[in-house]
Amino acid sequence: DVKVTQSSRYLVKRTGEKVFLECVQDMDHENMFWYRQDPGLGLRLIYFSYDVKMKEKGDIPEGYSVSREKKERFSLILESASTNQTSMYLCASSGTGKLKQFFGPGTRLTVL
Amino acid sequence: KNQVEQSPQSLIILEGKNCTLQCNYTVSPFSNLRWYKQDTGRGPVSLTIMTFSENTKSNGRYTATLDADTKQSSLHITASQLSDSASYICVVSAGTNAGKSTFGDGTTLTVKP
Numbered sequence: 001d002v003k004v005t006q007s008s009r010y011l012v013k014r015t016g017e018k019v020f021l022e023c024v025q026d027m028d029h030e031n032m033f034w035y036r037q038d039p040g041l042g043l044r045l046i047y048f049s050y051d052v053k054m055k056e057k058g059d060i061p062e063g064y065s066v067s068r069e070k071k072e073r074f075s076l077i078l079e080s081a082s083t084n085q086t087s088m089y090l091c092a093s094s095g096t097g098k099l100k101q102f103f104g105p106g107t108r109l110t111v112l
Numbered sequence: 113k114n115q116v117e118q119s120p121q122s123l124i125i126l127e128g129k130n131c132t133l134q135c136n137y138t139v140s141p142f143s144n145l146r147w148y149k150q151d152t153g154r155g156p157v158s159l160t161i162m163t164f165s166e167n168t169k170s171n172g173r174y175t176a177t178l179d180a181d182t183k184q185s186s187l188h189i190t191a192s193q194l195s196d197s198a199s200y201i202c203v204v205s206a207g208t209n210a211g212k213s214t215f216g217d218g219t220t221l222t223v224k225p
Contacts, residue, residue: 004155035215042116042201042215043156090155099144099163099205103155 003027004104006091012110019078021107023091030096032074034058034066036087037106043090049074050096081111114139116204118216126224129192133219135185135202143205143212147176147187150199150218159187159200192223 007022023032033048035058045058047066055066063085067075074093078085088108092101116137125131137145144163148156160169160176162185168177173190189196202216 040217042217043203044215045213092155099146099161100158101146101156103148103157105155106153 004091004093004102006089006104006107008107009105010108010110012112013078013081014112015082017078017081017111019081019109019111021076021078021089021091021109023074023076023093023104024072025074025091025093025102026072027093027095027102028071029093029098029102030071031094032068033092033094033101034064034074034076035090035092036060037090038087046076081109083111085109086111114204114206114214116202116214116216118200118202118219120219121217122220122222124222124224125192127192127194131189131192131221133187133189133200133202133221135187135204135216137183137185137202137204137214137216139183139204139206139214141207142180142183143207145176145178145185146203146205147174147185148201148203150201152198156201189221192221194223194225197221197223 004025034046035043049055049068065077091104094101119134147159150156162178175188178185199218201218205213
């Protein structure tokens with residue numbers, strides 16, 4: 001069974017902290033995505049990666065960075081967390097040319 | 113600006129009844145339209161995927177339709193079950209770039225016994 005896992009289901013951090021969210025997929029997918037989901041705003045793409053060490057900005061990249069050193073792992077980094085980054089973060093993956101995305105369970109991040 | 117609008121925002125139906133959820137979009141150039149089901153506290157799960165040439169796609173009790181001329185899609189759920197209670201999200205992609213997708217806000221469906 002295909003699987004996308006995220007390092008934490010719930011996370012509480014303080015303003016100014018550096019935050020790492022990890023995502024791992026076991027499907028050998030080329031594409032990986034990071035979204036945030038907020039009520040009334042739907043899912044918004046932060047960054048995506050179409051290959052190791054390759055990345056593209058999504059719709060809301062400000063305040064975030066990403067790292068893809070290995071094909072199976074895609075990390076989202078909040079360099080200095082702020083309260084407006086409190087959100088549900090969802091990771092997804094898909095194969096090259098494939099439309100179907102597989103999502104992880106999400107990480108609910110609270111920044112105090 | 114690419115937009116995806118879903119209606120209704122929320123819906124309550126009795127178990128066994130049918131329902132239809134709507135999705136209108138202004139995404140251009142259109143590539144594909146996907147419907148996802150998201151249970152509370154979980155990530156979305158793909159239900160159907162339709163490209164420009166397809167106007168209907170079924171997945172069990174879920175049937176999606178697409179009218180590319182009017183830029184509308186619907187998701188019809190037949191003989192609803194309690195487990196259908198979830199948020200249903202419409203996603204429209206532009207061009208061939210994997211990252212160019214616009215998500216709707218979703219319709220929250222509650223199925224009551």
